Amino acid sequence: MPSHPESAVERSGAAQVAIQFDNAGQQRVAANMGMWVFLSTEVMFFGGLFLSYLVYRHMHLNSFIAGSNDLNFWIGTINTMVLLCSSFTMALAVRSAQVGKNRALVLLLSLTLVLGLVFLGLKFFEYWQHYEAHHIPGPGFVFDFPHLHHLASERGVELFMFLYFVMTGLHALHMLVGVSLITWLIIQARKRAFTPAWHNPVENIGLYWHFVDIVWIYLYPMLYLIDLSKK
Amino acid sequence: MSTATAPQPQSNYLNEESSLRSWLLTTDHKRIAILYTLSITFFFLLGGIFALLIRIELLSPNGMWVSDETYNKLFSMHGIIMVWFFLVPSIPTTLGNFLIPLMIGAKDVAFPKLNLLSWYLFMAGGIFTVYAIIAGGVDTGWTFYTPLSTGYVNGHVITAATGIFIAGFGTILTGLNFIVTIHRMRAPGMTWSRLPLFIWSNYATSIILVLATPVLAITLLLVAVERFAHVGIFDPALGGDPVLFQHLFWFYSHPAVYIMILPGMGVVSELISAFSKKRVFGYGYVAASSIAIAVFGFLVWAHHMFVAGISVYAAMVFSLLSYMVSVPSAIKVFNWTATLYKGAIAYKTPLFYAIGFIGLFTWGGMTGLFLASLGMDVHVHDTYFVIAHFHYIMVGGMVMAYLGGLHYWWPKISGRMYPEAWGRIAALIIFVGFNLTFFPQFILGYLGMPRRYHTYPPQFQFWHVLSSAGASILGIGYLLPLCYLLWSIKHGEVAGPNPWGSTGLEWRTSSPPPTHNFNKLPVVTWEAYDYSSVPKNREEAPYA
Numbered sequence: 001m002p003s004h005p006e007s008a009v010e011r012s013g014a015a016q017v018a019i020q021f022d023n024a025g026q027q028r029v030a031a032n033m034g035m036w037v038f039l040s041t042e043v044m045f046f047g048g049l050f051l052s053y054l055v056y057r058h059m060h061l062n063s064f065i066a067g068s069n070d071l072n073f074w075i076g077t078i079n080t081m082v083l084l085c086s087s088f089t090m091a092l093a094v095r096s097a098q099v100g101k102n103r104a105l106v107l108l109l110s111l112t113l114v115l116g117l118v119f120l121g122l123k124f125f126e127y128w129q130h131y132e133a134h135h136i137p138g139p140g141f142v143f144d145f146p147h148l149h150h151l152a153s154e155r156g157v158e159l160f161m162f163l164y165f166v167m168t169g170l171h172a173l174h175m176l177v178g179v180s181l182i183t184w185l186i187i188q189a190r191k192r193a194f195t196p197a198w199h200n201p202v203e204n205i206g207l208y209w210h211f212v213d214i215v216w217i218y219l220y221p222m223l224y225l226i227d228l229s230k231k
Numbered sequence: 232m233s234t235a236t237a238p239q240p241q242s243n244y245l246n247e248e249s250s251l252r253s254w255l256l257t258t259d260h261k262r263i264a265i266l267y268t269l270s271i272t273f274f275f276l277l278g279g280i281f282a283l284l285i286r287i288e289l290l291s292p293n294g295m296w297v298s299d300e301t302y303n304k305l306f307s308m309h310g311i312i313m314v315w316f317f318l319v320p321s322i323p324t325t326l327g328n329f330l331i332p333l334m335i336g337a338k339d340v341a342f343p344k345l346n347l348l349s350w351y352l353f354m355a356g357g358i359f360t361v362y363a364i365i366a367g368g369v370d371t372g373w374t375f376y377t378p379l380s381t382g383y384v385n386g387h388v389i390t391a392a393t394g395i396f397i398a399g400f401g402t403i404l405t406g407l408n409f410i411v412t413i414h415r416m417r418a419p420g421m422t423w424s425r426l427p428l429f430i431w432s433n434y435a436t437s438i439i440l441v442l443a444t445p446v447l448a449i450t451l452l453l454v455a456v457e458r459f460a461h462v463g464i465f466d467p468a469l470g471g472d473p474v475l476f477q478h479l480f481w482f483y484s485h486p487a488v489y490i491m492i493l494p495g496m497g498v499v500s501e502l503i504s505a506f507s508k509k510r511v512f513g514y515g516y517v518a519a520s521s522i523a524i525a526v527f528g529f530l531v532w533a534h535h536m537f538v539a540g541i542s543v544y545a546a547m548v549f550s551l552l553s554y555m556v557s558v559p560s561a562i563k564v565f566n567w568t569a570t571l572y573k574g575a576i577a578y579k580t581p582l583f584y585a586i587g588f589i590g591l592f593t594w595g596g597m598t599g600l601f602l603a604s605l606g607m608d609v610h611v612h613d614t615y616f617v618i619a620h621f622h623y624i625m626v627g628g629m630v631m632a633y634l635g636g637l638h639y640w641w642p643k644i645s646g647r648m649y650p651e652a653w654g655r656i657a658a659l660i661i662f663v664g665f666n667l668t669f670f671p672q673f674i675l676g677y678l679g680m681p682r683r684y685h686t687y688p689p690q691f692q693f694w695h696v697l698s699s700a701g702a703s704i705l706g707i708g709y710l711l712p713l714c715y716l717l718w719s720i721k722h723g724e725v726a727g728p729n730p731w732g733s734t735g736l737e738w739r740t741s742s743p744p745p746t747h748n749f750n751k752l753p754v755v756t757w758e759a760y761d762y763s764s765v766p767k768n769r770e771e772a773p774y775a
Contacts, residue, residue, distance in 0.1 A: 019747070020339035020416070030341045030415040037407045037441055045445035048479055052453070052464065055475050137462040155463065155470030162462045166453070 016198045028200055035204040039211050042174075046215055049167050053222060056159050062148050063156025067164070068226040069147040070135070075126050076224040079119050080216065086115035087213045094206040097199040102192055105202070109186045112209070116179045123172055130161070137162040148230055164223055171219060174212045181205045243646070243743040258343035259746060264329035265644075266350050267320060272713070274316035274357065281309035283706060286668075286699040294686040302685035303370035304386065310373025315395050316357055318625055319487060322494035323440075324353070324405055326636045327433045329644060331409060333737035333744060334427050336418025336753035336774075341411040349401040349408070356398025363390040372683065374484070377465035377476040381457040388458055392451040399444045402490075406440030409433055418736070420755035427735050427759055428511060431518040432497025435525035439486045439493075443529070447483035450476065477539055481532035489528040492624055493521055495588065495632030496563055502585035502635050503567045505733045507574025510760040513566040520559035527556045537608045546605055553603035560596050564589060579731075580654030584635025587662045591627025595620055598673065613683075616676025619669045627665055634661070634712060641716065642726030646743045649723060653715045661708035667701025728772035734760050741775035749774040 021027040057064045093108035134142035141161070143154040185205055188194065194202055244261045254262060284305050288296050297305065328346065332339055340346050363369055369386040371379055380388050413426075413434050453464050454476070463469020465476040504511045511517055533541055533549040567589055576582070598620040601607045611617060641649050671694040676682075680691050687695070729738040734757070740749050753774045757764035766773060 018343075020337065020341065020343060026415060030411050033414060034342060034345075034407060034411045037410050041403050041407070041441050041445045044442050045449050048446045048449035048453075048482075051479070052475060055472060056464075056470075059472070060470065138460045153470070158462060159464065159470050162456075162464060166456065 060156030062151035066148040066152035067160030097202040100196040267324040278312035286702040304368035318491040337416035338747040352401030359394030363387040406437035409437040428500035429497035435521040443486040450479040485532040498636035506582040512569035523559040581639035583658035595623030614676035615672040619672035647723030657711035664704030
């Protein structure tokens, strides 16, 4: 986290250059590159799960369809829309920071925050439904999936639900981190911390937010849309 | 501050502040390197104690001292501590942290606070793992193979895995910091083709750290969840696939082998050049071979699984790719040798280690080719041949390079020279002790001694006793530098800015360097290893 002097008067671009950098331009490209390298780590982190998903979907296809068709299609779809909208408002927020429109920045970040919270709310409602139905993998798991029941196996469906919880759970964890970071951005933006010359945190947290969004763009069809014709 | 005429002692990174707080909250890459050095020395001693107990136990064929369960815990904890808490962080976090900003002419790494966070994550992971040891240990082997680790053992698997998981994020952040630092923080004139080879090898290492470590993290997370919630992602009885675990694990752990050797190769390139006073022969090829090793390293993981039931066609492809890794490695060995040829060679301690590295790494690498060939691997799989092979790379290679680098840069780090005679004696003791420890293990493995057993047929005892005897010599060899380097901090001869007459930017500032490395912005106008650019007066530090 960059350090923040208390006085708003000091918040010119030059005041924000850390000691190890020669100028604000070098600091900006370094911070930006750091975020991209971090995202490449994140891609590999989720990559291990995507590989596991591919292997087990191949091994237990009918069970995966059974598990998929039992998920709440409408919540998944609405959540996809919500996240896409939040990426749009985030992109506009970054633009506002670049051109120095601080009121628009605060407004758009707040919209992004609200959309992120809506996503998380719907997600936890969905988890609660799974909990009520005893579809949490583990000793209490109940195998009563209505679709393709004759072709699916209990172990296969349990694996699907396991991957569903780990993948969406890690995604939700990333959303929680993102929501916290955006809250921090809003507080800073209200203090007029960001200028067209220096708004690295807005750009980098924006990148992070888009990444988390893209992960969901893959998760949605992989988990909710395997084969709706069997529903 | 101007130091050109100032009398000793001048202000430097060591004496500017001395409180404990100033060390624990430091963001200076040099101080963080010292913190890491102390930490990994502790873990090296801890892992060494486990190795010592293993060798004592193997003196007799019947397993006289510890139970088989304790023995399993000993080799597991030896592996876990040595791999994740010594070898992986060893050179990057110590010499790498200290030298990368100095070598490229930067004031610090790109993200100094993140650098400190890395150390705290490393220590938090270490504390979890040490707790797992104290609470009763882990007996899965360092590989955590499933379903053994998830369903059958009673050890503290989740705690140890958590420790590795947390420490893993520390090394990811170190890699991230190095990549951005090398890209964005180079001094004017320090182009990519002028970078010291140590930088190239750490850059290649960082790429692996950033791209491979997260796969280990997610794999260990799945193991922990499977063990905790009894859901079978890797357990065949619960619908999972244990071979998938092996794929995921080795997708990290084979590239991790290159995390453990590439920085050592970078150190050796520096040492060979400095003590033959020649530009490294084929600079461009040596630099590119580091990147090639990092890339190929990602494509060979299944050679650990030739007997795990993978398809024969996959095995053939992985065998071929494993052979290909030897090409960039051989390029390095040939180029180092060619650098030494007709050089102005000074037989100092660091060169002893560098030459030891070349010999032992070559043996380790050549026996790696035995293991990459399908038929031979079936014969020696999971035997002491494998143990000997990777110890030749890890201990004969990486630890030699680490010690060589530590001696070479010691005057820069501490401002004092180490005692040269003691240094040479220790290097020779380590070389002899190492070979006596591990060469017999090649023979044992070829004869059929499996790894991870604490009893064995009596006809193997001769070789085991040789190996244990060698280990005691090796142990003394490692204790010597610990003693005389600590002694030299107070009593060693005061070192000038450039005691070896080397070319790097780190030798053109004072010893020890000031807090922000250079008091005058360096501008690089010379190629790497251009000895004609070095000031004739070794007491001169142009950028201090």
